[in-house]
Amino acid sequence: MPEPPLSPPPSLWQLFYNFAWVGLCGFGGVLPWARQMMVDRRRWVTEAAFNELLTTGQFFPGPNIANVGIIYGRRLHGLPGAALAVFGLYLFPSLITVLAGFAYAKWWSHTVVQQVFGAVMPIATGLMLGTTLRLLKAMPRTVANYSAFVLTFVLMAVWVLPLWIVLLVCIPCSLALSYIPGKKAPS
Template sequence: MTPAAPDYPRPRSPLHLFIAFTVLALQGFGGVLAVAQRELVDRRRWMTREEFVDAYSVAQLLPGPNVVNLSLMLGDRFFGWRGAFAAISGMLFAPLVLVIVLAASYNQLASFPAVAGALRGMGAVAAGLILAMALKMLGTLRRNPLGPVLCALLGLTTLVAVTVFRAPLAWVVIGLGSAGWCIARWCIARREHGR
């Protein structure tokens, strides 16, 4: 990632990054992506929407959880390896402790209908947050080399492949990701030759 512009707010220290990512991780039960976009772009303004989309695209290609990869890249952007370590530690430490505590007490809590209902409700909220974030980020597609129509077509093809045809996600990502990359390269080359 390129360094932030001088007029952008930036974290004060690696400790500030650690605390910010800890708070972010604790807000995202069932999915942190929508919370990360709101926290990093809208609230803290450490990234623009375009930078978020670009960084998240790269984070999806790397092995491991997307938001953890994103935290690693953002930490490195501001403080190098110390920032990367602080951000990833903030992303993982508190949720790890929480999961260990919940796993240890699950057998005692699973029999309560309120707990099962709360978990179902959290899943619905996570899905709603991801949908809201996707709608909010649609504006960035205007500057995408593919344009909104081709992006929507690739997204719809992905949705149909996974939900209707039950294609394995790994093959969908490899196949449609490669196709999207090739189409984007063709669109960029066409645009450059048109100048």
Template sequence: MDTKKSSPALPHVTTSELFVGFLKVGLSGFGGVLPFARRMLVDKRRWLTELEFNEVLSLSQFLPGPNIVNVSIIVGRRFQGPIGALAATLGLMLMPLIIILLLAALYDQFAQIEAVRGASNAVSAAAAGLMLAVGFKMARPIHKTPWQVGIGVIAFAAIGLARLPLLWVLAVLAPLSVGIAWWQRR
């Protein structure tokens, strides 16, 4: 295993342990699974050190795809290769997928009831607020760097206001931002 050098004694973790560990993470996460993944990986099972977890997380956030799915891929791969990655991801997604489809079917049955629709609208409104708050929180570490604020504002305006296609926005903005970051570093 090529990731071994960051941890001298890589714990032995079997494929079924990976499946079960991530199965529990998938079941416990309400409104975001990452905190629960960290607790399982670092605090409870000690498959990763704090530092290793931060590295796995930063890689997961940098690459495209759902962050938590990327975490399960990297952790599964680290201990059991492709089968481990598959087991961890399957464990993570299995129960939430079943639950949400059951909920959706259930919702369809009761959507005509006005109180249910009212509740659903209000939950959407609150969830939109949570999303805005996450964005504002994530802006804290970058708000003192003017060019980063500029890139953030352009990304917001292009997608949120102008509703431009994401592919074109990223194709222009990502190289531009990397260019500035590279130039600013020296």
């Protein structure tokens, strides 16, 4: 089934507004919200294009989704687009974090407050896992891609190596794997 056509590129205001909305809704992490906004709701990019933006954003220092906003905003509207996407993304979380800091200092000793924060953890984990599964679904199904994914997972989750070491190992391995004739992985 073919994907529906993409929407027209967003204006500067739409870029700011939608990234601000992602920042406001993105409790526990904005990756699931940004992906849903850019791919599903607004149809600004395809699933594959979002994966490419995210992959590029992960390569650079800083938060991945901020990097996605910078790359996408700059691609469409130059420096103003990059700045407005990031400003929108951080506007509400910054305000909320400052206010939460005051509240934390005043009310953290209350058991109910601690229970609420404990209840949010599995929800944030579920959001991240759901997004990971959607990213995997859109990844081309080749032995090379699955091998690079498993290697990265083992280095990060099992051996708990720092990100810079994982990148230092995985990028050359992924490049080498990409030169293996493109066998399709079993579905």
